[in-house]
Amino acid sequence: MGILAVTARRLARVLAAALLAAGLQVGVPAGVQSQTVHEYEIKAAFLYNFVKFVEWPNEVLPETSDITVCIMGGDPSVDPLESINGRTVRGRRLSVRRIRAIKDVESCHVLFISSSEESRLPQVMQNLHGSSVLTVGEMERFIASGGIINFVVERNKIRFEINPTGAERARLKLSSQLLSLARVVRQ
Amino acid sequence: MIRGRLAALRNCATIFLAVAVIGGYASGPAGAQPVDLTGLSLQELMKVDVISINVLGSHIHPAGQWMLGYEGMFEHMDGNRSGTHRVSHDRVLEQFATAPTDMMMQMHMAMAMYAPTNNLTLMAMLPYILKSMNHVTRDGSRFKETSEGIGDFQVRGLYTLYAETGFRHRLLLNAGVSVPTGSIDEQDFGPDRSLGRSRLEYPMQLGSGTFDLLPGVTYLGQAQSWAWGAEFMPTVRLGRNPHHYTLGNRYRLSAWLGWKWTEWLGLTARLDGQLWENVSGADRTLDPTDEPTKDPKAQGGRRLDALLGVNIYFPEGILKGMRLAVEAGAPLYQSLNGPQLQTDWIVHVGVQWAF
Numbered sequence: 349m350g351i352l353a354v355t356a357r358r359l360a361r362v363l364a365a366a367l368l369a370a371g372l373q374v375g376v377p378a379g380v381q382s383q384t385v386h387e388y389e390i391k392a393a394f395l396y397n398f399v400k401f402v403e404w405p406n407e408v409l410p411e412t413s414d415i416t417v418c419i420m421g422g423d424p425s426v427d428p429l430e431s432i433n434g435r436t437v438r439g440r441r442l443s444v445r446r447i448r449a450i451k452d453v454e455s456c457h458v459l460f461i462s463s464s465e466e467s468r469l470p471q472v473m474q475n476l477h478g479s480s481v482l483t484v485g486e487m488e489r490f491i492a493s494g495g496i497i498n499f500v501v502e503r504n505k506i507r508f509e510i511n512p513t514g515a516e517r518a519r520l521k522l523s524s525q526l527l528s529l530a531r532v533v534r535q
Numbered sequence: 536m537i538r539g540r541l542a543a544l545r546n547c548a549t550i551f552l553a554v555a556v557i558g559g560y561a562s563g564p565a566g567a568q569p570v571d572l573t574g575l576s577l578q579e580l581m582k583v584d585v586i587s588i589n590v591l592g593s594h595i596h597p598a599g600q601w602m603l604g605y606e607g608m609f610e611h612m613d614g615n616r617s618g619t620h621r622v623s624h625d626r627v628l629e630q631f632a633t634a635p636t637d638m639m640m641q642m643h644m645a646m647a648m649y650a651p652t653n654n655l656t657l658m659a660m661l662p663y664i665l666k667s668m669n670h671v672t673r674d675g676s677r678f679k680e681t682s683e684g685i686g687d688f689q690v691r692g693l694y695t696l697y698a699e700t701g702f703r704h705r706l707l708l709n710a711g712v713s714v715p716t717g718s719i720d721e722q723d724f725g726p727d728r729s730l731g732r733s734r735l736e737y738p739m740q741l742g743s744g745t746f747d748l749l750p751g752v753t754y755l756g757q758a759q760s761w762a763w764g765a766e767f768m769p770t771v772r773l774g775r776n777p778h779h780y781t782l783g784n785r786y787r788l789s790a791w792l793g794w795k796w797t798e799w800l801g802l803t804a805r806l807d808g809q810l811w812e813n814v815s816g817a818d819r820t821l822d823p824t825d826e827p828t829k830d831p832k833a834q835g836g837r838r839l840d841a842l843l844g845v846n847i848y849f850p851e852g853i854l855k856g857m858r859l860a861v862e863a864g865a866p867l868y869q870s871l872n873g874p875q876l877q878t879d880w881i882v883h884v885g886v887q888w889a890f
Contacts, residue, residue: 390583393572397580435573505581529577 388428390506391499395429395460395484398497399437401526405519408480409457414443416455420472421462429460450475458482461495469493480518491533496520498533509533604646607884612638615827617873627874628673633726633826635876636677638668638738642686646887656693662686664717664741668876670826672726682721682735687742688714691749709751709768717742719778734820736828737782738876744776762793762801775816783812783835793846803844803862810837813872827874836871840864840881860885 399415409415415437419429433444445456450471453459461472463486473494476483483495490498496514500507510530515522572580615622615634627634644662651657667681691711698705718741722732751768770785791805814831817823823830842864849857862883869877 389572390580393575393580394577396573397577401577431571432573505583507581526577529581 386428387501387506388426389431391460391486392429392431394499394506394508395458396432396435396437396442398482398484398526399442399458401523402482403521404457404480404482408519409440412440414441415457417442417444417458417460418447418453418456419444419460419462420447420453421460421464426460426462453481454479456481458484461485461487461490463487469495476518478517480520482518482520483514491535494535497530507531511535602646602648602887604648604885604887606642606644606646606886607882608640608642608644609882609884610640611879611881612640612876613879614877615874616869616871616877617875619868619870621877622874624671627827628671630874631824631826631830633670633672634874635826635828636669636671637879638666638876641665654695658689658691658693658711660689660691661716666739666741668739668828670726676726678724678726680723680725680735680739682718682723682739682741684718684721684741686717687747688716689749690714693753704757705753705755707753707755709749709753711749711751713743713747713749713770715742715744715746715776717744719744719776734818736821736826737780737814737818737831737834738828743772743782744778745781746773747771748773760795762795763791765790778818778820780814780816780818780831782814785809785811799848801846801848803842803846803860805842805844805862805864806867807840807842807864808838809840811835828876833872833875836869836873836875838869838871838878839867840878841867842881842883844883858885858887860887 395417399417417429417432419426430444430446432442435442447453447456450468453472453475457480459472459476459481461469461483465472466487466489469485469487469490470493473483476494482497483490484497484499485495486499487495491509491511491514494511494514494517496511496518498509498511500509508530510522510527510532511534512522512527512532513535572583575583614637615624615627624634624636642662642664644660646658646660648656648658662685663683664686665681665683667679669677669679671677689711691709694708694710696706696708721735721740723735723739724730724732748771749768750771751766753764753766755764756762766787766789768787768789770787772781772784775781787807787809789805789807791803793801793803795801811834813833813835817831821829823832827833842862844860844862847859849859860883862885863881865880866878871877
């Protein structure tokens with residue numbers, strides 16, 4: 349107990365000194381800018397592009413309606429997805445909403461489900477049954493659970509898988525161009 | 536005891552205050568707009584690299600990426616130890632004419648990294664080392680020795696043997712060589728300055744004097760808010776140096792856990808175990824009865840350090856892409872082929888920029 353207390357005190361003392369040093373370092377200008385991009389900034393652009401290549405049934409998405417893009421998952425790291433709010437795709441405005449309740453998913457045209465929601469995925473999919481919602485996920489079992497598009501990170505680059513069966517079930521038409529870039533996975 | 540705990544609590548409060556202050560700096564540009572990539576086609580988006588350094592660090596880099604880094608290592612040794620027991624200066628002076636009392640070592644290392652392919656990262660590292668050691672002699676006189684200069688230049692390669700989709704689990708192979716650019720001829724005055732400068736003892740030299748192999752294996756695990764890993768990194772000395780000795784091989788096993796508190800702030804805990812062997816051969820100009828630091832058989836030992844750290848990543852603003860890591864710790868256990876100076880505390884500071 350005595351040794352642990354001494355070690356803890358010593359650790360606290362040196363860490364405080366080190367943090368003070370760190371505080372001084374933070375003020376130093378780096379001079380070098382990174383060209384790398386945040387994962388969700390790329391995924392936001394993918395979502396924007398997906399909408400261009402998907403057709404919803406007319407009764408679900410009338411000619412001049414906004415396209416509602418829902419984000420499910422409270423992790424702040426997905427915040428960059430909201431950056432596409434207000435953008436237009438083929439004359440339609442994208443309206444981005446954060447949702448928490450499963451019952452809200454049916455009002456979406458595109459639903460991004462963050463990996464933080466993996467435990468709720470079966471319930472979400474059950475609620476969506478028969479709805480024309482383009483589901484986009486980022487989980488290993490997303491396609492197997494009935495999801496339509498799943499992001500994967502491979503060799504530091506974003507790739508996506510498509511489940512055409514899921515799209516047919518949701519009465520969504522995916523363009524051949526989109527399918528040609530995806531890894532097609534049958535559910 | 537209670538007063539000590541209060542002092543520790545005060546120190547903890549200082550730490551969290553410092554974190555908050557640093558956080559204030561780091562989150563300054565939090566309102567910055569995300570990078571807009573909506574102008575890119577799907578084909579173009581599939582070529583964009585996801586950020587490679589995050590708040591918990593990265594050991595490998597995407598093809599074509601350069602990274603510059605600085606690592607500062609500070610180690611303080613105070614008092615002597617033989618085996619696991621402390622030994623007083625008087626006890627050391629019963630055996631030797633001089634006893635080391637304390638030592639401060641600083642290493643400032645410049646690093647450059649380049650990834651020619653997605654699976655291979657090459658690194659070059661050049662340290663600048665400053666050492667100072669205080670001594671006491673049998674007649675009670677005290678003196679200080681110092682040495683300073685570049686250490687051994689290292690080149691290393693990190694090859695990804697296995698990477699699970701999404702980088703959840705990665706296994707890296709390390710291979711490197713240490714080139715003897717550090718001096719083994721450092722001299723300073725002893726207790727009697729009239730005798731002039733003489734060759735300093737083994738721990739005060741700046742290099743090994745030999746080419747050394749740096750093999751190793753690293754495991755990295757990553758989840759949404761957690762990162763963990765383990766690394767085995769031996770240093771294998773090749774041959775004898777020009778002063779007829781070889782520093783002992785060093786075997787290092789580390790395991791760590793990191794927690795991403797926010798996108799820009801992470802906390803780490805690490806256990807670092809080291810075993811290093813005695814010097815084989817001997818520098819004939821060093822009298823092993825004069826001081827334990829000159830005795831080739833009193834150089835080895837083993838130690839387990841516990842270190843806590845803070846990582847700060849700058850995702851936006853003028854410092855975008857920079858990662859700052861500060862880690863501090865103390866030994867939980869040390870057993871030394873002594874008498875030998877025992878480690879008191881260790882601090883590491885690292886800064887990395889990717890571009």
